[in-house]
Amino acid sequence: MIPVFDGHNDLLLRLLLDPARREEIFLTGEGKGHLDLPRMQAAGFAGGFFAIYLPSPTAHNDPDYQALMQNPPYDLPLPDPIPFTSAITPAATAAGHLLWMERASQGALKVCRTAPEVRACLAEGTIAAIMHMEGAEAIDESLDSLHLFHAMGLRSLGPVWSRPTIFGHGVPFAFPSGPDTGPGLTEAGKRLVKECNRLRIMLDLSHMNEAGFNDVARLSDAPLVATHSNAHAICPSSRNLTDRQLAMIRDSGGMVGLNFSVSFLRPDGRQVPETGWDPILRQMDHLLERLGEDHLGFGSDYDGCTTPDVIDDVTGLPKLLQALSDHGYDRPLLEKLSHANWLALLHRTL
Structure with missing residues (x-):
């Protein structure tokens, strides 16, 4: 079995929303969601970026986002910003859940802070977890809390999710739409880029709009990375x-992780699980053509999206590799896509 290192998952969100059941959710497996320790071990899941993500508060009059995304076109309103004072406690709690996972797994999972640690985990069969933050609401303008999270193990950060932060602007969920949807980084965002470079915290551009993307490309001395994004030429989503x-x-020597979310895979943008291999293979072929075989991997968005029913949860990873093999991808290429490219990027970045 070829091990898979994954660019993005939202398992910590499940623990954050239901902390009383975290042992059942993570350790024993409840047959729900996309990830748990038994299924990760069975599927050859070698590790990945575990996201600290804060859900937006919902109101009774909010639109039915799921229904709207099933029937494009759509242009969903952006959620309101979450202030630092409301974000810091749940973000620290989510980080604590990841550190708990390391202890509770009794050696099956390790929170990694360096590329050599990730490499050692892959060699030993230990799940390598990198702490990631998806949306920097829990980072204050002085960047003091960035250092706090870095000390806890944070090694990857997306300055924005779709909602705006004090650092920049994300793209809305819109189809069809390009990514040129608003202004670039704020002055605080520019300072954040420089400090992440200094601390060797990887910057994730997956939710950032085009102007912000351009600002990071101009300011950063690190490879450009989109941990869970797809090709606009195949699926014209703003994301x-x-x-x-x-x-x-x-x-830049960077990376893209293929997002398994059907609404970012399918040419019609529909968020429906009844999705076969064709849009996945079309996305992979296009990304390979544009990026080359050294700059592409997987960024599933497990536990944060609707996946194609041919993949479903983490146990579908061997099916994905088999589909790519049947499509003509040889084993050396599959090993690059599944883990070697991510590992090489981490050595260049961390």
């Missing part, structure tokens, strides 16, 4: 990357 952006990522 996907244009060919120009893909070329910039390639030329």
Whole structure:
């Protein structure tokens, strides 16, 4: 079995929303969601970026986002910003859940802070977990809390999810739409980029709009990375990357992780699980053509999206590798896509 290192998952969100059941959710497996320790071990899940993500408060008059995304076109309103004072406690709690997972797994999972630690975990069969933050609401303008989270193990950060932060602007959930949807980084965002570079915290551009993407590309001395994004040429969602952006990522020595979310895979943008291999293979072929075989991997978005029914949960990873093999991808390429490219990027970045 080829081990898979994954660019993005939201398992910590499940623990954050139901902490009383975290042992059942993570340790024993409840047959729900996309990830738990038994299924990860059975599927050859070698590790990945575990996201600290804070859900937006909902109101009784909010639109039915799921229904709207099943029937494009759509242009969903952005959630309101979450202030730092409301974000810091749940974000610290989510980080604590990841550290608990390391202890509770009794050696099956390790929170990694360096690329050599990830490499050692892959060699030993230990799940390598990198702490990631999806949306920097829990980072204050002075960046003091960035250092706090870095001390806890934070090694990857997305300055925005779709809602705005004090650092920049994300793209809305819109189809069809390009990523040029608003202004770039704020002055605080520019300072954040520089401090992440200094601390060797990887910057994730997956939810950032085009102007912000351009600002990071201009300011950062690190490879450009989109941990869970797809090709706009195949699926014209605001969340996907244009060919120009893909070329910039390639030329920087960066990476893109293929997002399994059906609404970012399918050419019609529909969020329906009844999705076969064709849009996945079309996305992979296009990304390979634009990025080259050294700059592409997987970024599932497990536990944070609707996946194709042919993949479903983490146990579908061997099926995905088999489908790519049947499509003509040889084993050396599959090993690059599944883990070697991510490992090489971590050595270049961390």
